[in-house]
Amino acid sequence: MKYQLYFDESNKLDQPNGGYSYYGAYGANASVINDITSNVISIYDSLNTKSEMHFREYKDDKHIKKYFRTLNYVLNQNVNINIFIVNNEDAKNTAVKMNVDLTELRKLFYVKIPERLFYGITRYLQSGTDVEIFVDSSDEYEKLGLYTKLKEQMNAHSAYRNKCYKVHAAIPLDSKISIPLQIIDTLMGIVVFLMEKAYKTASSTSKIKSDLIYRLLIEGTNIQFFQKQITLYKWEGNEEQISEIPVSQYITEFLVYKTQYDLQEMGKFREIMLRNPHLDAKEYRKLIEYPNARLRMLQGYFDEITTGDRNISIR
Missing domain, CATH: 1.10.10 (Arc Repressor Mutant, subunit A)
Structure with a gap:
């Protein structure tokens, strides 16, 4: 069996634009990913659209059919999404205590975070499963050694926990042509939007994004799917244990x-x-x-x- 993982991050630790940094992973069997990709392409074709799907770029609701139909379809598939949240202020304090800069700390986090981020997704994989990790192509990631770190850490994790799956490669992929990378980018963007309560700002863009999220959540049983498929982990820096937090608390406040x-x-x-x-x-x-x-x-x-x-x- 082949399994695919897609990695993304938002508000990078050494380039902070808010209180938290976010790391996301999206995973499913390769056959499921292929089916999802094929069906999303069909949605795009039916709407005669070829543009990328990124939540940060969603500023005009003329694209609502594309985003709504795609995300509604994805939420109803057998996929798993984990998001790891880092408190930037606590990370900064840790860097000061260690006498390292934030870029160096970010490198260190790339050693530890994948274990937590991918563990909930890969822990039920069968022995002998072939795993591929796909990451947005970036010179920055190349310099940080991210592709090598992801492969080595996940294989070490598999061996240590006797899971016996094997990561063959962490592969740079252009998000412009990767629908799965666009999906994790968009879903993580939605979670960040809800967590940071950006819907309470008065901007037109905030209202447009809020309307998309609301209409997606009220469709069918999407609230339950959203809560089931997306798991959040939070690192505050002052706790040895990583806390799992329910996405439901952010959904409820937003819906009200x-x-x-x-x-x-x-x-x-x-x-x-x-x-x-x-x-x-x-x-x-x-x-x-x-x-x-x-x-x-x-x-x-x-x-x-x-x-x-x-x-x-x-x-």
């Missing part, structure tokens, strides 16, 4: 906030609809003074008010 926001917005929208019946979404957008980048968000409100189904236009 987003529901209250939507009720207020739909209240305004209903008043406009009563005064101006029989208009289409584009005409209502001008009256409610939404930017064009949020037209599909308004369409979702319109669909929920008129049909009771928020996602009928994007499903």
Whole structure:
């Protein structure tokens, strides 16, 4: 059997842009990954889109069908996603105590983090399973020796725990052509967005991202799938044990906030609809003074008010 792992990171430790750094892994049997890739390509083709999928680039909801359909499909597949979270302030304090800079500490973390990050995904692999790890191609990763470290540490972990799977290679891969790397990038971006409560900012981009996440979560049983497939581990620096934290606590707070926001917005929208019946979404957008980048968000409100189904236009 062949198994594939995909690794990504966000807000790198020595280039911090927030309180935490994030490391993500996405894994499944090679046959499952191939099926997912093939079906996602079919989704892209049906929408006549060839652009990459990255959560940080999702700033206009004209792409909502692509993101919604792809992520809704992926969440309903047999995949596992682990995300390891590092408290940057605690990491900085550790670096000071060790008298090393953050880049050196980041190198050291690459030795230890893969064990925790990949363990929950690989611990049930059968003896003799061939494993490949795919990482975004980067000169920086090459200089840090990441590809070699991942392979060596995972094989050492397999031998020490008598798991007997073997990592044949950690392979640099261009994320522009790798749908699995785009998937882990996007799902990790969503988790970071929820954890850092970015949905509470007033920017249009935040509202657009929030609407995508909300509509994805309320579709079918996606909340349960999201909680089941995504596992979070957190390192605070002052604890010997790595703590596992439930993603549900971030989902619940987000849903409460987003529901209250939507009720207020739909209240305004209903008043406009009563005064101006029989208009289409584009005409209502001008009256409610939404930017064009949020037209599909308004369409979702319109669909929920008129049909009771928020996602009928994007499903």
